[in-house]
Amino acid sequence: MDDRRLEITMGNLLRAGVLLAASVVLLGGCIYLALHHSDKVSFHTFTTEDAYLRSMPGIVRSAAHFDTRGLIQFGLLLLIATPVARVVFAVIGFSLERDRMYVVVSCIVLAVLVFSLLHAT
Amino acid sequence: MTVLTFTLAVCAISALAGFLGALTGLGGGVVVVPALTLALGVDIKYAIGASLVSVIATSSGAAAAYVREGYSNVRIGMFLEIATTIGAIVGAHLAAHTSTHLIAIIFGLALLQSAYQSVFSSMSEHPVTAHCDKWGKRLRLGGDYPVDGKRQSYGVCNVPAGLGMMFGAGALSGLLGIGSGAVKVIAMDRTMKIPFKVSSTTSNFMIGVTAAASAAVYLSRGYVDPRVAMPVMLGVLGGAFLGTKVLVRAPVRVLRFTFAVIILLLAVEMIVSGFTGKV
Numbered sequence: 001m002d003d004r005r006l007e008i009t010m011g012n013l014l015r016a017g018v019l020l021a022a023s024v025v026l027l028g029g030c031i032y033l034a035l036h037h038s039d040k041v042s043f044h045t046f047t048t049e050d051a052y053l054r055s056m057p058g059i060v061r062s063a064a065h066f067d068t069r070g071l072i073q074f075g076l077l078l079l080i081a082t083p084v085a086r087v088v089f090a091v092i093g094f095s096l097e098r099d100r101m102y103v104v105v106s107c108i109v110l111a112v113l114v115f116s117l118l119h120a121t
Numbered sequence: 122m123t124v125l126t127f128t129l130a131v132c133a134i135s136a137l138a139g140f141l142g143a144l145t146g147l148g149g150g151v152v153v154v155p156a157l158t159l160a161l162g163v164d165i166k167y168a169i170g171a172s173l174v175s176v177i178a179t180s181s182g183a184a185a186a187y188v189r190e191g192y193s194n195v196r197i198g199m200f201l202e203i204a205t206t207i208g209a210i211v212g213a214h215l216a217a218h219t220s221t222h223l224i225a226i227i228f229g230l231a232l233l234q235s236a237y238q239s240v241f242s243s244m245s246e247h248p249v250t251a252h253c254d255k256w257g258k259r260l261r262l263g264g265d266y267p268v269d270g271k272r273q274s275y276g277v278c279n280v281p282a283g284l285g286m287m288f289g290a291g292a293l294s295g296l297l298g299i300g301s302g303a304v305k306v307i308a309m310d311r312t313m314k315i316p317f318k319v320s321s322t323t324s325n326f327m328i329g330v331t332a333a334a335s336a337a338v339y340l341s342r343g344y345v346d347p348r349v350a351m352p353v354m355l356g357v358l359g360g361a362f363l364g365t366k367v368l369v370r371a372p373v374r375v376l377r378f379t380f381a382v383i384i385l386l387l388a389v390e391m392i393v394s395g396f397t398g399k400v
Contacts, residue, residue, distance in 0.1 A: 038123050086329070
């Protein structure tokens, strides 16, 4: 396992993640359009959206119930997870290379990301 | 506006932004925000939330293509991400406490900078340094990249200053919902003396991780509205995909210049709207 193989595997993993996320968003978007296409919308003023769309458990729960907005939000959550997966994969890759310094570096980045995700949602 | 018209309009604008962004290498996020706020009157908080999500999509989606070219450096990227992710969280928290007028003005200034850079960056290439300085060596940041079929090695200098600039780039990304690739490239290319090709491809890798750090904050604050983010994400992704397909045949210089002019106009409009309180 060298740096280049590591990066290629990571790149393919990321693309697969994006495609999966985009498919979920597209599915949710199609259902949303089918149900609400002639509703009136305006985003001129910012109003905090429903609480269930702002927390991870809420998004997962509503997506499981095929709530359309929840489903789109779940796809976006998958997308946000792709870079996190990349860092997890870097930790594994550097451990296989027995590069202790960069295992620590990737772990710090991972810790910052996880802190942000848990702290915010 | 009905849901259908809104979705189609946002999707079309985002596809154009993604297409031009991929062709010129500037990324789409930087024009999505002004286009949504100025043309469709979307509140800037929804616009930056949707833009940040699309930034992750293009960064993660293009990673495989960049890696195959053999330019990006995973060690440099990972090490500097310590600074960009922390900066991004700080920036995202700042966004909540900054007035939308001020965000619009800062956004305009960031646009001006990237317009300037896109016109002038390709004109002056600095010579590649083969040796690392103290920190570059200790962190084993140096590498090699293909030049005319051969692998040329390069060194990395001024690591502490680069880290500081990366913190700034992260904060800007978190505040404005953009990838801030332009600032990342300056930090690597100009300050750390990393070859331009390596800087720009490594920057693409870093953009997604940086954006993920502030995305969670945006999500919890309600900036990511699925009804806005859905057409933006799908549009930018589709446009970017199309852009990479025609990249080989496109007149890149002309495009870069045209895009820079568009960005310049958007920048002025953004700053004026910020001052007059329209955004």
